[in-house]
Amino acid sequence: MTLSWFQIVRLGLVQMSLGAIVVLMTSTLNRLMVVELALPAILPGFLVALHYGIQLTRPQWGYMSDTLGRRTRWIIGGMGLLALGGLSAAWGVVLMEESFALGLGVSILAYAIIGIGVGASGTSLLALLATATAPRRRPAAATITWLMMIFGIAVTAGVSGQFLDPYTPLRLMEVVAVVTALAFGVTCLAVRGIERRVVSRPEAESAPFLEGLREVWAEPRARMFTIFVFLSMTAYFMQELILEPYSGLVFGFTPGQSTSLSGAQNGGVFLGMVLVGVAGTALRIGTLRQWVIAGCVGSAGALVLISTLGQMGPGAPLVPAVVLMGFFNGMFAVAAIGSMMALAGEGREAREGTRMGLWGAAQAIAAGFGGLVGAGLADAMRTVMSDPSAFGTVFILEAILYIASAFMAVRIMDRRPQASAFGAAVPGE
Template identity: 50%
Template sequence: MASTAISHEQRGFGWFAIIRIGAVQASIGAIVMLTTSLLNRVMVVEYGLAAAIPAGLVAWHYAVQLSRPLWGHGSDQGRARTPWVIGGISTLVLGALMAVNATVMMDAFPIGARVLAIVAFTLIGLGVGAGGTTVLALLASGVRKERRAAAAATTWIMMVAGIVVSAGITSQVLDPFSEQRLALVASGVAGCAFLVAILAMWGLEKQSLPVGFERESGPPPDFRAALKEIWHEKAARRFTAFIFVSMLAYSMQDLILEPFAGLVFAMTPGESTGLAGIQHGGVLLGMIVTGIGGSAFGGRLPSELRYWIVAGCLGSGLALVGLVIAARTGPGWPLEANVFALGFCNGAFAVAAIGAMMGLAGSGKRTREGVRMGVWGAAQAIAFGLGGLLGALGVDLARTAQGQDADAFQIIFALEAAAFVVAAILAVRATARIPAQSSNEPDQVPPAREVAEA
């Protein structure tokens, strides 16, 4: 028994394995970029569709991701997570390619194209939900406690890097725009991302700790009991609320930034895709700076972590005020610098929140990492879908009512800035309830010093 315990302690992901998981995350991010960023802009600007149409499709793929807890729970019940990851990414690739085909059919076969798009975004939601949730559960269960926050930040940074690289390459090869070029570029990005994911996952899980290794409470509970346990944890409830509001604020500009660049600043598809790459570059740098300077790479959750979350939320709100001014000023405003600042602040609060999430992922008394990551992933998916839809519908309604593109975008950016202020307030309350060390006690009261600092 002693030798078995020692061998278990020696197992677990090393840094090379963590980087391989980051490569899987980067692949998922690169494929999702095609559907939520590039195709959104093409539908609105090149095909003249109402922004609510691609926003509705993206919102639908987020609604499908409400199944995330089921995927995570399913991987908890089994002895291997790799099949869930590969199956999810395969489904994601298929859905992305179908979405591209649906887009290029919009003019010739509008009804058939919309039906095909709904099917495609259903597959995209299932793929992201199954693959994304399970790979994060593999990360949380495959690394030792003291390395979880560092591993989470590293893989998220790599995911953003994948988005930046794919957006940058796409922006260079997509102009001059044509339907044939769009199909070739999308197929190339999806194919390369799929190959990277397969190679990264090959034999990876053998290096991890066994699923549920550190728990002595027997087999995992059924799905309903698992959700009940999570709901009874104060820290988990409060953190879920923060995730929802912050991601709602984050996603409101997600579907309107590229149309904003095209309609107000007259950017081409390649230029606006490059602008998205600039934003994600800012996210990447913000994650790196916060990961190092904010102690997000520690094995515990220091009180300074919430300061980075709050600063990131307030900074994001300030950057959005800059976009409000940009909508009024038009060409001549330093849009690239403004968008980079927005991305930087988004990355700052996101990586600190990820560190908190990973700290809570393994703290369940009986629940495993998969279902817990699924619950938070579902909260994020609801927020992203609702935020993107509200942003796009708000722009459409404001454009119809006022007849001015700039005024419509001003209103939405201002509302988003206000939502980030609310998220900052919730962050203080949520992180004050996160225990410094993972615990199996659902309602653990934080130390008096932590309460006083909150």
Template identity: 55%
Template sequence: MSGNPVIAPAHLGWAGIARLGLVQSALGAIVMLASSLLNRIMVVEYATAAALPAGLVAFHYGVQLSRPKWGHGSDAGWRRTPWIIGGMAMLGGGGLLATFATTQLSGPFWPVLGLLVLAYAMIGIGVGASGTSLLALLASRTAEARRPAAASLTWIMMIVGIVISAGVAGALLDPYSPARLINVAAGVVAVAFTLTCIAVWGVEGAPQAEAKRDAVPFGEALRGIWNDPLTRLFSIFVFFSMLAYSMQDLILEPFSGLVFGLTPGQSTSLSGVQHQGVLAGMILVGVGGHAFGGKAGLKLKRWIVLGCIASAAALALLALAARAGPGWPLAINVAALGFANGMFAVAAIGSMLELAGRGGPGHEGIRMGLWGAAQASAFGIGGFAGAIAVDGLRAIVSETALAFELVFAAEAVLFLGAAMIALRLNDSMGAATRPAQREALA
């Protein structure tokens, strides 16, 4: 290690945090292209089985298990900006390749499948490298008191990016043609990549030789952070909470159609109501986490527990809705679920930012990578598990509504389990802060 002192970088102001939020918007825009728009094109315009896009999306989550490696790479380097820009370039290239391959689905299947697998691998790598490095930069450069609001702001901007890009791309795609699809995708990627470059330009400042760290081998670094009980417990929490969060992704709209008789347009509107609830929950925690006094980390854990319990309650009500059928206030129930999900999700992201620097600077990337891998694996498993569970139960039980009721009840139990883990996080966080407090009083 160099004998020169390490110069601590200045904390980001709100303008700098908002700039990094623009990168989240760009990430969300390209991911929307791959996971939502192309999903619809494959199934409707090219009449492929829904399992193809679902499998590709799950595969891209699987590729994101490499997130700790990308985070470690940005930890060991001079700066995180090249990883953010390079990851975005990989993501954009994967999005364009996936779009081109989709337009070839009317031809021989196996060569096109090979292109799609390569494209979604690039998408997974790009999201992992860029997203992990972005969160590590945000964690290392945001003051503790601002982390809840910073997490809320950046995630809201990501959702806004998804909404805007989906609306604009949808409007420009009519009337559909393969050439128009490629042009729209190229426009989304070009705008997203340009926005990323502008957003991160100059945020880190000039590289400084005295700030460079000796690289620790990846395996040693990963074992080191996994041996930290708080980091390990938080990783387990991220997996179980995000598993519960994602299990309803693929079944909520079919539930509204099969049990409540909603039309496709009405079920899509119901999904919009849920996302509005998510935004409201994120804003509440972001504003509350910044405005109210107290230790930020401990406060966020309380929001996590409250959000998980509220999510479990909303899912239990959805289970009752399956039994009650039409006449149940479904939109209010779904809005409440979204609100509770938004509360716990943004509090969890804020806690990631707060815990990423545990053990000193230089490890934010690999910690964010570990938690990102836990989240990606939960999302990859959760959506499929929910859909498969409903299909399997519908084949066994006599009523479709009962199948959904049992799955929603199982999700509620998962959220209660996540809340219990979060309570242990509260205890662990308090134990971690007490020695520092005693030292300060000595």
């Protein structure tokens, strides 16, 4: 028995909960450290890179859920760790105001726990979706769950931004506590009983982990897609740690306004995903390749616009430009996700979790690398340039990476018109 649409939506609630916690860690706390505490951007960059670095364990989590079964326990356990890590990370920021060393120590431990939680919960969830969803529904299932995650990110960023103003450490702890508690509770209810009703692991797998990973890497399509994920996600995440500080330092945004900016960006991502979903499913317009290329090129153009607005300073229409960037990000992301879910079921069976783990690890490396490089370059540029020019230079470099990703998509992705963005996987695609 495979997942019904209702069950797919329930699992999407887990993605929504995961995104709700992570957005506070990668945007709100980052902004507070750089602007309110006047710390260098490389510090939150290091902490976020740490949590992504820990996610190099994703292939191992996927392999364990392949071999040991009962993916539900890994999902719930991972979400519990994520909630604990999120609350501890907020506490670490509060402690930095009194004792930087103590706050940094707590933050390092917290972000490591966040990485473990995301790796265990996120990878096991995607593996469950890949193995228990009928092949014809996999791309659409991926789209639904990612739309729900983006919705959770946008709503959390927007609503929490309203409650954070005026900022106080107590208010921060209250907001994060509510978000993490709700996320864990929703996850427990969402996954309850689903795995018992579906076939999520077709056969037992006894091969050692490294042997299984080598088998997946030997698959040409899996290997090339891993490289594409790394390059494109590096571009995607370079602005993650500098956009909110940019809005505060160059445009004078308050903590609440800059947190809401993240919500506006992800609102744009949501709209981009919906557009591609409607066009690809109902109207059968475009292929995975075409949507990825359009999303990459559009994202590059939006980044150039954001860089240019920095020269205008306060009063410039930053929010619409950020929404536009998010819109094209969503176009690119949903096509890549649809391809990922379709490819996860190809090749040798009982390797879905390992494949998803491999691609998740590539994304995590790219996210940590991109975020850290973006923050480090911004810090370096600010020593020799004005803030608008320093941040703008990083945005231009990110735009160049998007263009490079588009060229790679031209070379490796299927160009045939029947390969709809949401259609069933085409043999040999």
